[in-house]
Amino acid sequence: MTVHVDGLTIDWLGYATVRIEGPETIVYVDPGRYGVLTGEWTADSETAAEAHPPATDYRPEDGDALFVTHRHHYDPDGIERVASDDATCVTFDGINFHQTARTDVRPADLPYEVRSVGLESQGIVGDVTFWTISAYNHPDGPHTRPDGSPVHPEGLGCGYLLSVDGTRVFVAGDTDVLEGHAQLDVDVFVPPIGGTYTMDRHAAADLADAMAPELVVPVHYNTFEAIETDSEAFAADLDERGVAVELDEE
Numbered sequence: 001m002t003v004h005v006d007g008l009t010i011d012w013l014g015y016a017t018v019r020i021e022g023p024e025t026i027v028y029v030d031p032g033r034y035g036v037l038t039g040e041w042t043a044d045s046e047t048a049a050e051a052h053p054p055a056t057d058y059r060p061e062d063g064d065a066l067f068v069t070h071r072h073h074y075d076p077d078g079i080e081r082v083a084s085d086d087a088t089c090v091t092f093d094g095i096n097f098h099q100t101a102r103t104d105v106r107p108a109d110l111p112y113e114v115r116s117v118g119l120e121s122q123g124i125v126g127d128v129t130f131w132t133i134s135a136y137n138h139p140d141g142p143h144t145r146p147d148g149s150p151v152h153p154e155g156l157g158c159g160y161l162l163s164v165d166g167t168r169v170f171v172a173g174d175t176d177v178l179e180g181h182a183q184l185d186v187d188v189f190v191p192p193i194g195g196t197y198t199m200d201r202h203a204a205a206d207l208a209d210a211m212a213p214e215l216v217v218p219v220h221y222n223t224f225e226a227i228e229t230d231s232e233a234f235a236a237d238l239d240e241r242g243v244a245v246e247l248d249e250e
Contacts, residue, residue: 003246005188005215006167012248014041014053015223016073016174018190019063019082022165025126028063029160029171029190032078034223041223048222051231051249063087065125068107069135069173070157071095076105079112088113088125092132092158119158133159133184135175143176143197151197161186170213174198174220182210189213192220193234194227201234209241216245 003010011019014036020027035041041055063082066089068074074095083089091107093116107114115123121132135158137143137150144150152174159173161184170186177199189208192198198220199207208216216238221229231247238245 001246001248003215003217003248007165008167008169008188010169010188010190010217010248012053012217012219013037013058014055016069016192016220017078018171018217018219020162020164020169022127022167025064025128025164026062026084027065027067027128027162027164028082029067029162030069030073030173031063031066031082032075033073036223037078037081043222044225045228048224048228051247052222053249058082061085065128066090066112067130067160067162067171068092068095069159069171070152072152072157072174074103074107076103076110079110083112086112088115090115090117090123090125090130090160092116093118117158119155127165129163131161133161133170133172134178134180135159135173136178137176137197141176170211171219172199177203177207181207184211186211186213187215189216191216191218192227193218193231194221194223194229196226198227201229201231201237205234205237205241205243208238208243208245212243214244216243217248218245219248 016030018029037058039057043049136154169188191204193201
Protein backbone atom coordinates (compact mmCIF):
# COMPACT_ATOMS: atom_id res chain seq x y z
CA MET A 1 0.00 0.00 0.00
CA THR A 2 1.20 3.49 -0.86
CA VAL A 3 -0.03 6.63 0.87
CA HIS A 4 -0.61 9.73 -1.27
CA VAL A 5 -0.67 13.22 0.25
CA ASP A 6 -0.03 16.69 -1.19
CA GLY A 7 1.76 15.34 -4.25
CA LEU A 8 3.98 12.99 -2.22
CA THR A 9 3.89 9.22 -2.03
CA ILE A 10 4.88 7.68 1.29
CA ASP A 11 5.67 4.02 1.86
CA TRP A 12 6.39 2.19 5.09
CA LEU A 13 8.72 -0.61 4.00
CA GLY A 14 8.92 -2.30 7.41
CA TYR A 15 10.44 -1.60 10.83
CA ALA A 16 11.46 2.09 10.70
CA THR A 17 12.10 2.33 6.94
CA VAL A 18 10.16 5.16 5.32
CA ARG A 19 10.27 6.11 1.63
CA ILE A 20 9.02 9.55 0.58
CA GLU A 21 8.81 10.40 -3.10
CA GLY A 22 8.30 13.96 -4.22
CA PRO A 23 8.20 15.45 -7.71
CA GLU A 24 11.99 15.83 -7.86
CA THR A 25 13.47 13.83 -4.97
CA ILE A 26 13.23 10.40 -3.37
CA VAL A 27 13.94 10.31 0.36
CA TYR A 28 14.54 7.36 2.68
CA VAL A 29 14.66 7.44 6.46
CA ASP A 30 16.30 4.61 8.44
CA PRO A 31 16.50 2.03 5.64
CA GLY A 32 16.89 -1.61 6.60
CA ARG A 33 17.47 -3.91 9.57
CA TYR A 34 15.70 -7.10 10.61
CA GLY A 35 15.62 -8.33 7.02
CA VAL A 36 12.80 -6.04 5.94
CA LEU A 37 14.68 -5.06 2.76
CA THR A 38 16.40 -8.39 2.12
CA GLY A 39 13.36 -10.67 2.07
CA GLU A 40 14.45 -12.38 5.29
CA TRP A 41 12.02 -10.83 7.78
CA THR A 42 9.44 -13.18 9.21
CA ALA A 43 6.53 -12.31 11.46
CA ASP A 44 6.50 -13.40 15.09
CA SER A 45 2.72 -13.76 15.06
CA GLU A 46 -0.32 -13.79 12.82
CA THR A 47 -1.09 -10.27 14.00
CA ALA A 48 2.28 -9.02 12.85
CA ALA A 49 1.99 -10.83 9.54
CA GLU A 50 -1.30 -9.08 8.80
CA ALA A 51 -0.20 -5.61 9.93
CA HIS A 52 3.38 -5.18 8.74
CA PRO A 53 4.75 -4.82 5.21
CA PRO A 54 6.03 -8.15 3.86
CA ALA A 55 9.76 -8.59 3.46
CA THR A 56 11.01 -8.24 -0.09
CA ASP A 57 14.41 -8.33 -1.76
CA TYR A 58 14.33 -4.59 -2.25
CA ARG A 59 17.12 -2.88 -4.18
CA PRO A 60 15.85 0.08 -6.20
CA GLU A 61 18.98 2.21 -5.66
CA ASP A 62 16.84 5.28 -6.33
CA GLY A 63 17.28 7.36 -3.17
CA ASP A 64 18.55 10.91 -3.54
CA ALA A 65 18.54 11.85 0.16
CA LEU A 66 18.93 9.37 3.01
CA PHE A 67 18.51 10.14 6.70
CA VAL A 68 19.60 7.94 9.62
CA THR A 69 18.27 8.81 13.07
CA HIS A 70 20.69 6.85 15.31
CA ARG A 71 22.94 3.82 15.46
CA HIS A 72 20.14 1.31 16.15
CA HIS A 73 18.92 2.05 12.61
CA TYR A 74 22.31 2.36 10.94
CA ASP A 75 22.43 -0.42 8.34
CA PRO A 76 25.05 0.00 5.59
CA ASP A 77 23.50 -2.81 3.52
CA GLY A 78 20.09 -1.14 3.74
CA ILE A 79 21.63 2.16 2.71
CA GLU A 80 23.35 0.52 -0.27
CA ARG A 81 20.09 -1.06 -1.38
CA VAL A 82 18.21 2.23 -1.57
CA ALA A 83 20.88 4.84 -2.38
CA SER A 84 21.49 6.11 -5.89
CA ASP A 85 25.10 6.56 -6.99
CA ASP A 86 25.01 10.28 -6.23
CA ALA A 87 22.98 10.05 -3.02
CA THR A 88 23.59 12.20 0.03
CA CYS A 89 23.41 10.38 3.37
CA VAL A 90 22.64 12.46 6.46
CA THR A 91 23.58 10.68 9.68
CA PHE A 92 23.26 11.76 13.28
CA ASP A 93 26.70 12.41 14.73
CA GLY A 94 26.03 10.19 17.74
CA ILE A 95 26.37 7.09 15.55
CA ASN A 96 29.36 5.11 16.78
CA PHE A 97 29.87 1.89 14.85
CA HIS A 98 32.27 0.66 17.58
CA GLN A 99 29.22 0.30 19.84
CA THR A 100 27.47 -2.21 17.59
CA ALA A 101 28.52 -5.65 16.42
CA ARG A 102 26.31 -5.44 13.32
CA THR A 103 28.81 -3.68 11.05
CA ASP A 104 32.38 -2.47 10.78
CA VAL A 105 31.54 0.15 8.16
CA ARG A 106 31.82 3.70 9.46
CA PRO A 107 29.34 6.27 8.10
CA ALA A 108 32.35 8.20 6.77
CA ASP A 109 33.35 5.15 4.71
CA LEU A 110 30.04 4.89 2.87
CA PRO A 111 30.52 5.50 -0.89
CA TYR A 112 28.27 8.55 -0.90
CA GLU A 113 28.37 12.12 0.23
CA VAL A 114 27.89 11.82 3.99
CA ARG A 115 26.85 14.70 6.22
CA SER A 116 27.02 14.36 9.98
CA VAL A 117 24.47 16.42 11.88
CA GLY A 118 23.76 17.13 15.53
CA LEU A 119 20.80 18.36 17.48
CA GLU A 120 19.18 21.59 16.29
CA SER A 121 20.82 21.23 12.87
CA GLN A 122 19.28 22.51 9.64
CA GLY A 123 20.32 21.87 6.07
CA ILE A 124 19.32 21.27 2.48
CA VAL A 125 19.81 18.16 0.36
CA GLY A 126 18.76 18.86 -3.20
CA ASP A 127 15.33 20.39 -2.86
CA VAL A 128 14.69 18.89 0.61
CA THR A 129 15.10 21.13 3.64
CA PHE A 130 15.61 19.29 6.91
CA TRP A 131 15.74 20.05 10.61
CA THR A 132 16.90 17.67 13.33
CA ILE A 133 14.48 17.25 16.25
CA SER A 134 15.31 15.82 19.68
CA ALA A 135 14.50 12.13 20.11
CA TYR A 136 15.06 10.27 23.36
CA ASN A 137 13.41 8.39 26.21
CA HIS A 138 12.67 10.19 29.47
CA PRO A 139 15.15 9.13 32.17
CA ASP A 140 12.30 8.59 34.63
CA GLY A 141 9.93 7.06 32.07
CA PRO A 142 8.97 3.47 31.31
CA HIS A 143 11.36 2.92 28.39
CA THR A 144 14.46 2.03 30.37
CA ARG A 145 16.90 -0.86 30.61
CA PRO A 146 17.12 -3.15 33.67
CA ASP A 147 19.77 -0.84 35.15
CA GLY A 148 17.35 2.09 34.91
CA SER A 149 19.06 3.88 32.02
CA PRO A 150 16.94 5.05 29.08
CA VAL A 151 17.00 2.80 26.02
CA HIS A 152 17.52 5.95 23.97
CA PRO A 153 19.30 8.51 26.16
CA GLU A 154 19.34 12.15 25.15
CA GLY A 155 22.03 12.70 22.53
CA LEU A 156 21.87 9.19 21.05
CA GLY A 157 19.79 10.21 18.06
CA CYS A 158 17.27 12.54 16.52
CA GLY A 159 14.12 12.78 14.49
CA TYR A 160 13.86 14.65 11.21
CA LEU A 161 11.44 17.32 10.06
CA LEU A 162 11.64 17.24 6.27
CA SER A 163 10.18 19.76 3.84
CA VAL A 164 9.63 17.87 0.60
CA ASP A 165 8.12 20.02 -2.16
CA GLY A 166 6.70 22.26 0.57
CA THR A 167 5.06 19.45 2.55
CA ARG A 168 6.50 19.09 6.03
CA VAL A 169 6.94 15.47 7.09
CA PHE A 170 7.97 14.76 10.68
CA VAL A 171 9.62 11.35 11.12
CA ALA A 172 9.95 11.31 14.90
CA GLY A 173 12.61 8.60 15.28
CA ASP A 174 12.88 6.42 18.39
CA THR A 175 11.53 8.69 21.07
CA ASP A 176 9.01 9.40 23.75
CA VAL A 177 6.72 12.39 23.36
CA LEU A 178 8.89 15.39 24.23
CA GLU A 179 8.27 18.98 25.15
CA GLY A 180 7.96 21.00 21.97
CA HIS A 181 6.77 18.17 19.71
CA ALA A 182 3.17 19.38 19.78
CA GLN A 183 4.20 22.86 18.64
CA LEU A 184 5.90 21.67 15.44
CA ASP A 185 4.33 22.77 12.15
CA VAL A 186 3.69 19.38 10.56
CA ASP A 187 1.65 18.26 7.56
CA VAL A 188 2.42 14.53 7.83
CA PHE A 189 3.32 12.92 11.16
CA VAL A 190 5.22 9.61 11.05
CA PRO A 191 5.40 8.35 14.66
CA PRO A 192 6.63 5.08 16.15
CA ILE A 193 3.72 3.36 17.89
CA GLY A 194 5.16 0.04 19.07
CA GLY A 195 5.90 1.03 22.65
CA THR A 196 8.58 -0.76 24.76
CA TYR A 197 11.39 1.37 23.27
CA THR A 198 9.38 4.37 22.05
CA MET A 199 6.07 6.10 22.53
CA ASP A 200 3.17 3.66 22.30
CA ARG A 201 0.00 4.05 20.23
CA HIS A 202 -1.81 5.93 23.01
CA ALA A 203 0.94 8.53 23.45
CA ALA A 204 1.33 8.86 19.68
CA ALA A 205 -2.42 9.40 19.28
CA ASP A 206 -2.41 12.10 21.97
CA LEU A 207 0.51 13.84 20.27
CA ALA A 208 -1.12 13.61 16.84
CA ASP A 209 -4.30 15.12 18.28
CA ALA A 210 -2.33 18.03 19.73
CA MET A 211 -0.18 18.46 16.64
CA ALA A 212 -3.15 18.41 14.22
CA PRO A 213 -1.32 17.27 11.07
CA GLU A 214 -3.06 16.70 7.77
CA LEU A 215 -2.24 12.99 7.95
CA VAL A 216 -0.64 10.43 10.29
CA VAL A 217 1.30 7.41 8.99
CA PRO A 218 2.54 5.20 11.87
CA VAL A 219 5.68 3.03 11.68
CA HIS A 220 8.02 1.05 13.97
CA TYR A 221 5.55 -1.62 15.08
CA ASN A 222 4.88 -5.36 14.64
CA THR A 223 8.40 -6.06 13.32
CA PHE A 224 9.05 -8.27 16.34
CA GLU A 225 7.18 -9.27 19.48
CA ALA A 226 8.37 -6.43 21.74
CA ILE A 227 6.82 -3.78 19.48
CA GLU A 228 3.60 -5.51 18.50
CA THR A 229 0.58 -3.26 18.81
CA ASP A 230 -2.99 -2.85 17.58
CA SER A 231 -2.65 -0.48 14.64
CA GLU A 232 -6.36 -0.69 13.85
CA ALA A 233 -7.13 0.54 17.37
CA PHE A 234 -4.67 3.39 16.85
CA ALA A 235 -6.44 4.35 13.62
CA ALA A 236 -9.86 4.13 15.28
CA ASP A 237 -8.67 6.32 18.17
CA LEU A 238 -7.50 9.04 15.78
CA ASP A 239 -10.64 8.73 13.67
CA GLU A 240 -12.73 9.47 16.76
CA ARG A 241 -10.63 12.60 17.32
CA GLY A 242 -11.04 13.74 13.72
CA VAL A 243 -7.39 13.16 12.80
CA ALA A 244 -6.78 11.49 9.44
CA VAL A 245 -4.59 8.38 9.53
CA GLU A 246 -3.58 5.81 6.95
CA LEU A 247 -2.03 2.45 7.77
CA ASP A 248 0.61 1.65 5.19
CA GLU A 249 0.06 -2.09 5.54
CA GLU A 250 -0.76 -4.93 3.20
